[in-house]
Amino acid sequence: MGDATGAANGVTSRSKVLPPFPDDIKTAPLVTLYLAKLLSHDVEEHARLFKASKNLGFFYLDMRGCPEGETLLKGKDALFETAEEFHTLPLDEKLKCDYASRGTYAGYKGVGREVIDRLGTRDRNAIYNMPKDDILGINPDPYPVPPLIEAQHDELEKYVKANNAVLQTLFSSLNKSLQLPDGTLNNLHRPTEPSMCHVRFICAPPHPPEDRGVTSLGEHTDFGSLTILFNRVGGLQVQLPGEAKEWVYVRPVEGCAIVNMGDAMVVFTKGLLRSNLHRVITPPGEQADITRYSLVYFCRPENAVVMTPLHGGLLDQVAGEAKDDEPGESSAEWMKRRHLGRKLEYFKGPETWDNARGTEGTRMAV
Numbered sequence: 431m432g433d434a435t436g437a438a439n440g441v442t443s444r445s446k447v448l449p450p451f452p453d454d455i456k457t458a459p460l461v462t463l464y465l466a467k468l469l470s471h472d473v474e475e476h477a478r479l480f481k482a483s484k485n486l487g488f489f490y491l492d493m494r495g496c497p498e499g500e501t502l503l504k505g506k507d508a509l510f511e512t513a514e515e516f517h518t519l520p521l522d523e524k525l526k527c528d529y530a531s532r533g534t535y536a537g538y539k540g541v542g543r544e545v546i547d548r549l550g551t552r553d554r555n556a557i558y559n560m561p562k563d564d565i566l567g568i569n570p571d572p573y574p575v576p577p578l579i580e581a582q583h584d585e586l587e588k589y590v591k592a593n594n595a596v597l598q599t600l601f602s603s604l605n606k607s608l609q610l611p612d613g614t615l616n617n618l619h620r621p622t623e624p625s626m627c628h629v630r631f632i633c634a635p636p637h638p639p640e641d642r643g644v645t646s647l648g649e650h651t652d653f654g655s656l657t658i659l660f661n662r663v664g665g666l667q668v669q670l671p672g673e674a675k676e677w678v679y680v681r682p683v684e685g686c687a688i689v690n691m692g693d694a695m696v697v698f699t700k701g702l703l704r705s706n707l708h709r710v711i712t713p714p715g716e717q718a719d720i721t722r723y724s725l726v727y728f729c730r731p732e733n734a735v736v737m738t739p740l741h742g743g744l745l746d747q748v749a750g751e752a753k754d755d756e757p758g759e760s761s762a763e764w765m766k767r768r769h770l771g772r773k774l775e776y777f778k779g780p781e782t783w784d785n786a787r788g789t790e791g792t793r794m795a796v
């Protein structure tokens with residue numbers, strides 16, 4: 431469980447105290463926003479969210495000090511335990527929920543079953559994806575889950591709802607800052623409607639000593655709208671905007687989620703909001719010796735939403751259209767194209783990689 435003192439260093443996992451994130455490495459200058467302030471309609475905090483969403487597109491969201499955030503923090507502690515339990519199951523148990531051949535992102539993906547670049551280099555992460563629609567009972571034909579996940583159904587349901595409460599707060603705030611008609615962003619992301627939102631358990635075993643510094647998860651921008659990520663150890667890096675294209679670690683901070691914009695927000699806002707490149711490499715310092723777990727909630731637009739720029743408010747003053755590759759593509763098609771292009775089962779070469787790209791090349795310079 432998380433360490434109640436508030437420092438990310440020294441937090442415990444199921445079996446041990448985690449080694450500290452080093453103090454002597456360069457880290458990304460993510461601003462810290464406060465959920466409690468956004469909920470109490472603090473005008474300055476809304477402006478800070480808008481600024482962070484335009485500048486780096488990544489920020490810490492401190493969840494402490496309000497029931498909505500505390501519920502999320504409790505949920506993530508419980509689900510880190512579940513993630514460890516799931517990923518330590520025997521491989522044949524996990525492979526029972528590998529649904530890649532069905533053309534879905536749902537279920538288990540073993541280490542090396544995705545590519546991380548055009549050349550087909552394999553990833554070093556195992557992941558388990560649980561669709562929001564399965565958890566909330568919206569999908570009439572949910573993917574089978576192992577008993578230990580079934581046993582956590584209520585916890586997962588609470589977690590999805592807690593994430594959605596936070597997401598709706600963020601969408602309302604950004605909607606106001608963009609001066610869009612009331613509810614525009616929120617109505618593209620109603621949790622009760624079918625969408626490809628999901629909870630993900632990520633597990634990266636330690637890299638062998640000769641491979642330290644290697645990439646586990648290649649550079650990418652997220653496909654969807656907003657991502658709420660919890661890290662306990664380092665390894666996540668963002669590429670700082672600017673000519674130097676410098677990669678720096680993101681320090682995990684206890685009590686805070688790492689939130690980032692995905693490509694859907696870039697498309698909707700003609701590039702006004704930024705989805706920043708990020709990747710996962712060997713965790714820094716002593717953290718390199720342990721298995722790295724992370725917990726993610728990916729929020730995507732409802733399946734029926736068309737991936738095209740929105741109109742109104744400030745967006746009417748933004749020149750130019752984002753070059754979304756296929757105007758008219760639905761959110762469901764966009765997510766599937768991008769996801770399957772990375773799966774080993776579907777990767778045929780550099781063209782598959784290129785076809786799975788999003789807005790990485792079209793974002794505004796800041």
Ligand SMILES: O=C(O)CCC(=O)C(=O)O
Nearest residue numbers: 632652661666710724726
């Ligand atoms: O594991 C992490 O810290 C980040 C994972 C990530 O970027 C992703 O799954 O899209």
Ligand SMILES: [Fe+2]
Nearest residue numbers: 650651652708
């Ligand atoms: Fe990501």
